[in-house]
Amino acid sequence: MTVKTRFAPSPTGFLHVGGARTALYSWLYARHNQGEFVLRIEDTDLERSTPEAIEAIMDGMNWLDLKWDEGPYYQTKRFDRYRDVVATMLEAGSAYKCYCSIERLDAMREEQMAKGEKPRYDGKCRHDHSEHGSDEPFVIRFKNPEDGSVIFDDQIRGPIEIGNKELDDLIIQRTDGSPTYNFCVVVDDWDMGITHVVRGEDHINNTPRQINILKALGAPVPVYAHVSMILGDDGKKLSKRHGAVSVMQYRDDGYLPQALLNYLVRLGWSHGDQEVFSIPQMIELFTLDAVNKAASAFNTEKLNWLNNHYIRTLPAAEVVPYLEWHMADQNIDTSNGPALEQIIAVLGERVSTLKELAAQSRYFFEDFSDFDADAAKKHLRPVAAEPLQLVKSKLAALTDWTAEAIHGAIQGTADELAVGMGKVGMPLRVAITGAGQSPSLDVTALHIGKARCLARLDQAVDFIAKRAAE
Incomplete structure (x- = not known):
């Protein structure tokens, strides 16, 4: 089979x-x-x-x-098939026409509930149509067995038994001829x-x-x-109040499909203590009898951890198409700057989502005229002018624009001025990125590029001069 x-x-x-x-x-x-x-x-x-x-x-x-x-199959395109099956059931006697009005059905249910009974169709038309004309509107009901029970072995929950007396004769075709869900x-x-x-x-x-x-x-x-x-995290049924519940919202929020699938497979299924599963591993190991029948709680922190894992460990070429979507979504023109594979390598450790990765990479591709206010106030002070001018001259003199050479220029500036690396590094970071945080400066400067770094250092020195003059 x-x-x-x-x-x-x-x-x-x-x-x-x-x-x-x-x-x-x-x-x-x-x-x-x-x-x-x-x-x-x-x-x-x-x-x-x-x-x-x-x-x-x-x-x-x-x-x-x-x-x-x-x-994909569409039920609305299969109505003729459903009508044929209904006709067969009518002929076989496993279904029947029901002429009961909505008013009668409502009154019947109210009476049953008043007696503390479970509302269910009483089967009036199951045996007798004598009060109804053939031209009256009707629905078609399934003639459910009246005795015995239905037993099925749920692959997750085990045996389930429900008595047929608990089930009424459900409608299988409405008055307008349309079939019902079940x-x-x-x-x-x-x-x-x-x-x-x-x-x-x-x-x-x-x-x-x-x-x-x-x-x-x-x-x-x-x-x-x-x-x-x-x-949700609060123990209540997952809903919009818990944040993203739509799959495509997770894409928009910067999650990789590989991470979401890995998270979802573990949300009710396990294989020992293993947390990270590739798709081939999931296919190899998945069984229904290992699915937990208890409800599972969504944990966004764990999803973030998994997403970071996949950003870092998937081949960068696999991540690039998803990152490209976020770059375009944030209107970042990547045509003038480093390859996205390099951005993933540089920033991947520092982010939980591709949305963050895109936002944090903007200075690699776009120039800026404003510095982060707090970072500039702290690090672009008059005392930083000399280290920035000296490091600029050393960077400008480099014939090989490599991380090692850039690191040497920064270290050489600190040694020449007899100051700690932070006295050079922090103003330099704010100057070339516009903010107070970035990956290691040598790698950051490498991917920003020589011309851009030198131009931004000039911009920072001008900023300091204007600040000193005010």
Whole structure:
């Protein structure tokens, strides 16, 4: 048997973190078993489904590089198939027309709740249509078994049993002829040969209903695995108040997809004490029985740690395309400056996100006219004019613009003036970067370039002169 899984989001919003983790687990299980992964768009909610949401889902899946083998399938394009199956069920007697009005159903539910009973359809039309004419509006309901129970062995939670008396005859086709969610899912899983359904725990109540419909159709029943929810740092269900919950927001905030995938796979699954997993390692090691059934708490600090790890350890060429996006987003023209691979090597240790990396690299590519106020006040004082002029002359004299030569010029300036390196280094740092922090000065100056460094030193000396004159 070929393992076949699916990810089936409803396009009513962005691809959120919980959905991305479900997609990842489903994708990994298929890849681990040399199976196939299907993408299906469950867009039967015509009022809430939007083209923009579909595009957001596709963007998220593509950014994460969770490639699908089949699809995307759209439920709205399969309505004829659903109607055919409904007709077959009516003919077989496993479904029936229900003419009950909304008013009757509302009154019935109110009465049941007043008695402390679980609201459920009472089956009035299951046996008798004598009060209704053939031209009256109707829905079609599934004739759920009245006795026995549904038992399924959840791959994460173990055996689950629900009595059929707890389930009512759910509607499978509305008055306007459109099919309902639970019915479409069943027909799709059957037609697409889905063998394993990995989805959120909020679907557990749907599973026995879907299993009963599958059995009524004579269709194979997939293996089910229901993943627990993700909580925020405060122990409450992850939501917008916790910050980024959309996958593409994590891109915008400067995270690498490799880091987010690594973080998500560990958010409920483990392999010993290992924290860092490449995609091939995830595929090799992932199993559903190692997924924890307890809820997982999102920890942004850990995600930041992982992101920094990947920025530092991935081949720089792999990181460059993602960094290019942030450079463009921050309107940094990288055509005049060092290669981005060099920027990653220089600044990668110092940042948690690519957004920070881009922001901190601006002085490598763009000149500036203003210095950081606090840094200038502290380090661009009249006493710094002499060290800056001397180090400029030594840098200007260099024939080899290397980190070693630059370091020698800075050290030589300190030795000649008989001052500590900080008396030269800190004013020099502010002069050539505009701020009080940077990587080591020799490497920083190397990548800024000789001409730019000399011009910025002149700018800093002029700034000091004007400050002294005021």
